[in-house]
Amino acid sequence: MGSDSFILLGVNHKTTPVEIREKIALSGGYEEPLQRLKTISGCRECFLLSTCNRVELLVVGEPGPAMEEQLIRFLFGETAVADDCRGYIYIYSGIDAVSHLFTVAASLDSLIVGEAQILGQIKEAYRYASSLHCTGPLLNRLLHKTFSVAKRIRTETGIGSSAVSISSAAVELARKIFGDLRDKRVLLVGAGEMAELAAQHLVGQGALSVTVANRTLSRAVDLAKRFDGHAVSFEELVPQLEHADIIISSTGAPNIILEKDQVKPVMRTRRNKPLFFIDIAVPRDLDPGLNDLENVYLYDIDDLSQVVEMNRSERDREAKKAERIVEEETIKFQRWQEGMALTPTILELRGKADEICRQELEKTLGRMANLTAGERQSFEKMAAAITAKILHDPLQYLKDDSCGGRDNTQIKVETVRNVFGLNKNERQ
Amino acid sequence: MMNEMSYLFFLAVLGTTLLSCILYVVFFVSQNAKVRVVARGVLLLSGVLQTLYIGSRYLIAGYTPITSQHEAVVFFAWAATWAYLSFRWRYTVKNFGTFVAMLIMLLLLAASFASRDILPLKPVLQSWWLPVHAGVSLFAYAFFSLAFCGGLMYLLQERELKRKKFGYFFSRLPSLDALDQLNSHCLAAGFAFLTLGIVTGSLWTRQAWGTYWQWHPKEIWSMITWFVYLLQIHQRFTAGWRGKRAAVMAIAGFAIVIFTLWGVMYPLGGVQSYGQ
Structure with a gap:
């Protein structure tokens, strides 16, 4: 029981192509997978993060091949051959897992280094995990620390200010295609947060109008109102392509919503005016074949990363600083964790x-000066x-340790430390 | 004396153009705006020197010097230089200058290899139609050469955008839209000049030989060039041919222009071959 440790297993945009990621992305929300993760034997605490660029499983348990095997099964399905999947995943345990989580939260591992969305995504994932009682003292502590580390990095380094988000990458590409964005119309397909952000950027660069197409029209109307645009139903998507120039798609649809053959005739009516498709959904919304059409440019989330990559060197310096903070905080956390063990407590x-x-x-x-040595x-x-x-x-x-069969050492240690104020020093 | 001065002008033209070319390449690599200002200044100087060179030959020959291959190509380069500089006046296309300067340099090099001798002009060809026709036609070629440079740049940039591999050119080339507009403007200007050139050419033929059309290979190829550009213009404004297709057509059109000059005109003996 003393060998309990953090085990982190994940896939991200660097290790895994989007084709694989879209298969394992948890599009059905957190509840069901978390319930399932909790039942894995040997898993004491668990946490799950799924964004369009990564899926990370973080559990507290005993590291080893047995646990890894189970986690791989969880991620890739029961039928997956563990060895085939190992090429796509990374596994960290102990303090390396801590360091990785800090790195992710600080947005150092993001597609767009320095983007701010990831912290919100981790917080949301944590809300789910804690409301389902998946987290315990170790993970609670780790995640709270993670939030403060991310905040510290954001305030102490310039990583956020020089961050080039997906949206600015999209704007940069749009400028290379259209030159001036002033008379360009944006069509949002799906009302995701990221799409909204990108649209905001484009409007900031002077885009003429924003139209929103969404399955639930009320959400589309709400979003359109924010941009002074109008909402259309999902069925009008193809006719809308005649007027739009930049299309940002971010629906949660499980398969392709726009095929090459649907767009081809539109190009004729558009008299070949260029169309720029941005597909930030995972799984992808748009047919990859669109890019083969003349005057049509399609970028999915992986392609955008290459634009982002170009602006990298400017940010590298700030990233170095941030990495140092991650290292420092990891060491601090390690000290705390060591303290959490029984004997030192x-x-x-x-x-x-x-x-x-x-x-x-x-x-x-x-005060009692006249005492004999014996009395003292x-x-x-x-x-x-x-x-x-x-x-x-x-x-x-x-x-x-005979506590109903379940090992509660960490909880007991935490309780005793709190009751006797042993955590005070390092909280200040 | 005059001959030597004229030759000095030509050397100065070659020198300044080469310098401008090098500066433009340096600018292309370094993207240092100061270099561009200097490069453009040097190109302007080269344009002025080209004008002086053509002027000096006019004084020596006594007629507008667009008859020999050397003269025509120098005039071609001169027209391209001023077409670019006048264009530059109206709007900027990022790094266009680098490509144009190289093209002008190539034209001047080609001219420097041709004989610089001044040949006596057949009396029948001595008419004020000569400068009008040749000048207008070469201006048409100049605009087509600009469209050619724009087309090359378009293809390079489009390739990067389609393949999503952002290499050396991506940040250095302008937007596709800017290049497409450039194509459209150059095409319109070039086509207007070419039409004028063909009309004045046939009027000149009529004046010299009493017929508008002689079935001279040069005439046939000029008509082919005209039809190719007519097709481009027509398709662009009716069917919306733009982008890559327009760029490819601009390059193909320019290839025909070059062929008309070096494949048809000069092997036959240039302007001297008329009326044989």
Whole structure:
């Protein structure tokens, strides 16, 4: 039980092509997968993060091939051959997992280094995990620390300010295709947050109008209102292509919503005016074959990364600084975690009691100058006995591991540390 | 004396154009705006020197010097230089200058290899139609050469955007839309000049030989060129031919122009071959 540790297994945009990612992306929300993850044997605490660029499983349990196998099965399905999947995933355990999570939260591992969305996504994922009681003392602590590390990096480095988001990458490409964006019309397909952001950017660059097509019309109307645009139903998508220039698609649809053959005739009526499709959905919304059409440019989320890559060097310096902070915070966390183990807690508890005892004795004996050596010893013995008796039950509580079969050491340690104020020093 | 001065002008033209070319390449690589200002200044100087060179030959020959291959190509380069500089006046196309400067340099090099001798002009060809026809036609070629440069740039940029591999050219080339507009403007201007050139050419033929059309290979190829560009213009404004297709057509059209000059005109003996 002492060997419990963090195990992090994941796929991201660097290790896995979008074709694979879209198969494992959890499009059905967090509840069901979290419930399933919880039932994995040996998993004490768990947390799950799924964004369009990554899926990360973080559990507390005993590291080893058995656990890894189960997590791979969870991610790729029961039928997957574990060895085939290993090429796509990364596995970290212990302190490396901590460091990785900090790196992700600080947006150092993002497609767009420095983008701010990831922290919100982690917070949301954590809300789900904690409301379903998947997290325990270790993960609670780790995730709260993660939030503060990310915040610290954002304030202490310029990584956020020089961040080029997906939306600015899209704007840059649009400028290379259209030159001036002033008379260009934007069509949003699906009302995702990311699409909204990109549209905002384009409008900021002078785009003429924004039209929103969404399956639920009310959401489309709401979003369109924000841009002073209008909403259309999903069925009008193809006729709308005649008027739009830039199409940003981000629906949660499980398969392709716009085929090459649907767009081809539109180009004739458009008299070949260029169309720029941006597909930020995972799984993808748009037929990859669209890019083969003349005057049609299609970029999916992986393609956008290459634009982002070009602006990389400017950010590298800030990233270095951020990496140093991650390293520093990881070490701090490691210290805390070591403290969370049983023996150091016992030692610390005893140490604290002895220290109080010693201080009080000094105070009292200092005022009683005419005591004999024997009398002094009796006082000291009495004080030591009081501390030992007071500590007896808490220590017994800590050491007792027959607790309904389930290992609650971490919870007990956390309780004792809180009751006796052992966490105070490092909180300040 | 005059001959030597004229030759010096030509050397100066070659020198300044080469310098401007190098500066434009340096600008292309470094993207340092100061270099571009200097490069453009040097190209302007080269344009002025070209004008002086053509002027000096006019004084020596006594007629507008567009008859020999050397003269015509120098005039071609001169027209391209001024067409570019006048264009530049109206709007900027990022790094267009680099491509145009190289093209002008190539034209001047081609001219420097041709004989610079001044040949006596047949009396029948001595008419004020000569400068009008040749000048207008070469201006048409100049605009087509600009469209050619724009077309090349378009294809390079389109390739990067389609393949999504952003290499050296991506950040250095202008937007596709700017290049497409450039194509449309150059095409319109070039076509207007070419039409004028063909009309004045046939009027000149009529004046010299009493017939508008002689079935001279040069005439036939000029008509082919005219039809190719007519097709481009027609398709662009009716069927919306733009983008890659327009760029490819601009390059193909320019290939025909070059062929008309070096494949048909000069092997037959240039302007001297008329009326044989």
